[in-house]
Amino acid sequence: MNATPDTAAATMAAEHEAFIAAVATQLNSFLAEKRVLMEGISPATLVLVDSIKTLVTGGKRMRALLCYWGWRGAGGAADAPAIIAAGAALELFQAAALIHDDIIDRSDTRRGGPSVHRQFSTLHSDSGWALDDERFGHAAAILTGDLCLSLSEEMFAGIGAGAASRARAVFNLMRTEVMAGQYLDILEEVAGPSKPHETAVARASAIIRYKSAKYSSEHPLVLGGALAGASAELLGGYSAFALPLGEAFQLRDDVLGVFGDPAQTGKPAGDDLREGKRTVLVGLTIDNAGETDRTFVDRNLGRQDLSDADIERMCAIMVDSGALARTEDMIGELSGTAFAALARLPIDASVAGALSALGRGAVSRTA
Amino acid sequence: MNATPDTAAATMAAEHEAFIAAVATQLNSFLAEKRVLMEGISPATLVLVDSIKTLVTGGKRMRALLCYWGWRGAGGAADAPAIIAAGAALELFQAAALIHDDIIDRSDTRRGGPSVHRQFSTLHSDSGWALDDERFGHAAAILTGDLCLSLSEEMFAGIGAGAASRARAVFNLMRTEVMAGQYLDILEEVAGPSKPHETAVARASAIIRYKSAKYSSEHPLVLGGALAGASAELLGGYSAFALPLGEAFQLRDDVLGVFGDPAQTGKPAGDDLREGKRTVLVGLTIDNAGETDRTFVDRNLGRQDLSDADIERMCAIMVDSGALARTEDMIGELSGTAFAALARLPIDASVAGALSALGRGAVSRTA
Numbered sequence: 025m026n027a028t029p030d031t032a033a034a035t036m037a038a039e040h041e042a043f044i045a046a047v048a049t050q051l052n053s054f055l056a057e058k059r060v061l062m063e064g065i066s067p068a069t070l071v072l073v074d075s076i077k078t079l080v081t082g083g084k085r086m087r088a089l090l091c092y093w094g095w096r097g098a099g100g101a102a103d104a105p106a107i108i109a110a111g112a113a114l115e116l117f118q119a120a121a122l123i124h125d126d127i128i129d130r131s132d133t134r135r136g137g138p139s140v141h142r143q144f145s146t147l148h149s150d151s152g153w154a155l156d157d158e159r160f161g162h163a164a165a166i167l168t169g170d171l172c173l174s175l176s177e178e179m180f181a182g183i184g185a186g187a188a189s190r191a192r193a194v195f196n197l198m199r200t201e202v203m204a205g206q207y208l209d210i211l212e213e214v215a216g217p218s219k220p221h222e223t224a225v226a227r228a229s230a231i232i233r234y235k236s237a238k239y240s241s242e243h244p245l246v247l248g249g250a251l252a253g254a255s256a257e258l259l260g261g262y263s264a265f266a267l268p269l270g271e272a273f274q275l276r277d278d279v280l281g282v283f284g285d286p287a288q289t290g291k292p293a294g295d296d297l298r299e300g301k302r303t304v305l306v307g308l309t310i311d312n313a314g315e316t317d318r319t320f321v322d323r324n325l326g327r328q329d330l331s332d333a334d335i336e337r338m339c340a341i342m343v344d345s346g347a348l349a350r351t352e353d354m355i356g357e358l359s360g361t362a363f364a365a366l367a368r369l370p371i372d373a374s375v376a377g378a379l380s381a382l383g384r385g386a387v388s389r390t391a
Numbered sequence: 392m393n394a395t396p397d398t399a400a401a402t403m404a405a406e407h408e409a410f411i412a413a414v415a416t417q418l419n420s421f422l423a424e425k426r427v428l429m430e431g432i433s434p435a436t437l438v439l440v441d442s443i444k445t446l447v448t449g450g451k452r453m454r455a456l457l458c459y460w461g462w463r464g465a466g467g468a469a470d471a472p473a474i475i476a477a478g479a480a481l482e483l484f485q486a487a488a489l490i491h492d493d494i495i496d497r498s499d500t501r502r503g504g505p506s507v508h509r510q511f512s513t514l515h516s517d518s519g520w521a522l523d524d525e526r527f528g529h530a531a532a533i534l535t536g537d538l539c540l541s542l543s544e545e546m547f548a549g550i551g552a553g554a555a556s557r558a559r560a561v562f563n564l565m566r567t568e569v570m571a572g573q574y575l576d577i578l579e580e581v582a583g584p585s586k587p588h589e590t591a592v593a594r595a596s597a598i599i600r601y602k603s604a605k606y607s608s609e610h611p612l613v614l615g616g617a618l619a620g621a622s623a624e625l626l627g628g629y630s631a632f633a634l635p636l637g638e639a640f641q642l643r644d645d646v647l648g649v650f651g652d653p654a655q656t657g658k659p660a661g662d663d664l665r666e667g668k669r670t671v672l673v674g675l676t677i678d679n680a681g682e683t684d685r686t687f688v689d690r691n692l693g694r695q696d697l698s699d700a701d702i703e704r705m706c707a708i709m710v711d712s713g714a715l716a717r718t719e720d721m722i723g724e725l726s727g728t729a730f731a732a733l734a735r736l737p738i739d740a741s742v743a744g745a746l747s748a749l750g751r752g753a754v755s756r757t758a
Binding site: 058061062065066068069072120124127128148151152153154155160162163164166167168169170171173174175177178181182183184186187188192196197199200201203204205206207208210211213214215216217218230234300326 | 425428429432433435436439487491494495515518519520521522527529530531533534535536537538540541542544545548549550551553554555559563564566567568570571572573574575577578580581582583584585597601667693
């Protein structure tokens with residue numbers, strides 16, 4: 025007897041929730057163990073674990089979920105410990121990346137609360153300690169990120185995926201690629217202005233491929249499949265779906281970073297422009313705007329003291345140059361490619377439905 | 392036929408050199424592989440791997456060597472791939488720690504060359520890029536350290552030590568403890584001045600235990616033993632030797648950081664005092680100096696603009712308070728405990744000889 029589409033969707037939604045809950049439980053018990061260890065070293069070190077705990081409690085868990093459905097599509101069982109640990113490892117890795125990203129971007133907020141370096145600088149000033157609060161905040165957050173990165177790996181190693189396994193290879197590649205992508209991102213912020221504006225879009229596209237699309241979408245899905253022993257063909261199909269999906273997701277993120285509603289995104293308006301992120305949207309803007317506008321964007325992007333009027337003018341240039349519309353077109357095209365690839369995947373229809381729902385949410389979201 | 396002591400020592404010295412060479416070869420071929428991967432992402436990312444390469448090319452390789460002799464003492468074969476990879480993983484981990492430490496300590500030099508964040512800030516200013524060179528240097532070095540930390544783990548995972556193995560547990564514990572110890576270290580710099588001077592020595596002792604002695608000495612030796620399948624008894628004996636040895640090593644480091652010859656240590660005179668390191672030597676000083684001197688040390692430690700005269704006065708206080716002599720006594724006592732434990736180890740005399748030579752070099756060095 026076949027399930028109707030409605031009951032299949034309900035079953036998948038229940039599975040989705042059960043997996044999220046299982047990952048949360050896994051993270052909680054793992055971090056509780058680490059808390060005992062840290063307390064034995066010194067109660068003063070508990071703040072490190074606690075700030076990691078707060079960070080992994082939030083978030084959409086998109087990477088963990090992609091990993092899960094990649095596993096399920098390849099025949100993995102719904103509540104196997106390995107996939108729960110893999111999801112938890114991805115969440116810890118993402119938390120580590122966020123902690124260090126926020127130092128690099130000088131972001132004071134994260135998921136509606138203070139970023140980790142800000143938590144530590146506040147601890148410093150509230151305690152009336154000596155020397156510089158900001159410097160202490162950065163130093164403590166560098167160490168907390170390092171701890172979180174090690175814990176991510178400890179969690180992944182606990183799965184017992186063999187040294188020569190495809191899953192281990194994906195986990196390794198993911199880490200190297202995202203760090204290379206992040207470097208290209210900060211490099212573009214400083215070196216971009218002196219490079220030809222004709223290649224700005226190509227440069228920004230390479231950044232989102234490595235920093236976002238492969239890391240946040242392709243690798244998690246492929247990792248789940250590899251853990252379940254998927255064929256090379258299925259893994260290739262996963263890539264054909266998840267890479268363009270991840271690119272569309274990041275383009276959506278870039279649009280929201282400039283045009284999103286701060287009440288919904290949790291980020292102040294213009295934050296991305298003050299950070300100087302050289303996104304595809306920015307690339308399209310400086311490649312298509314007239315010279316005066318291009319110079320304005322090039323000179324002002326990344327200035328921490330951008331006024332609201334500067335931000336408004338930059339937004340207007342993004343609209344008037346056609347860059348925003350072109351970005352929306354690209355999101356549409358990439359999504360089309362992704363969902364066509366999804367339709368061709370030799371996986372259970374209910375798993376395909378879950379991946380489709382996840383993907384559509386990612387590219388059409390408002391926060 | 393037994394080897395004479397002299398030929399045994401010569402054999403051990405040759406083995407020591409062969410192992411160092413094998414670790415170097417392993418690191419070179421591993422980083423060459425990563426270079427190919429990074430070049431495929433973008434040639435602009437090669438600087439990350441190259442700065443790691445430079446860093447792992449230098450150094451005394453003390454952790455790798457302790458790991459090796461721990462392995463040999465437990466019956467591991469001289470040229471087994473697992474121990475070479477473990478040594479290489481420890482070297483990569485140490486390089487990652489140094490990259491982030493140098494950001495935290497604002498150290499511009501490392502092993503006679505520019506530190507990694509300084510290499511990147513110089514690349515920025517030499518290239519005439521936009522925005523701030525120092526901020527770019529820190530951001531790029533955070534990412535390079537993260538990459539190096541991941542590579543260390545990738546190298547360790549390549550050994551294939553099981554998820555539940557003792558060696559994996561040691562590797563995990565080592566990472567958590569050293570990060571907790573580093574946090575206690577930066578915390579002491581800022582919170583130390585407002586804490587009772589009577590507990591300064593105890594606080595500093597806890598820091599060196601986790602940040603240095605366990606990380607640089609006990610865990611590497613135990614890791615090598617665990618990889619070779621040593622008994623719990625032998626591993627306990629390794630700890631009894633290596634923990635006090637590591638404490639003595641760090642006390643020697645602290646003395647050299649203040650009283651060492653810059654020409655030999657490669658660090659500017661007074662660097663540790665300008666950094667505000669609250670070592671056991673400093674703890675003994677503020678606990679034993681008169682009130683005027685104590686206040687002088689407490690107020691000036693960690694000031695980046697300390698004059699040569701300030702440094703000289705601080706050194707004189709360390710000598711006159713008896714703190715330097717007491718530190719030397721502690722080094723002697725800890726070494727005595729360590730070498731007595733070494734004498735009791737149920738290991739081959741030639742391996743014990745190699746560990747003894749390594750240990751004596753560590754505590755009586757001048758650089």
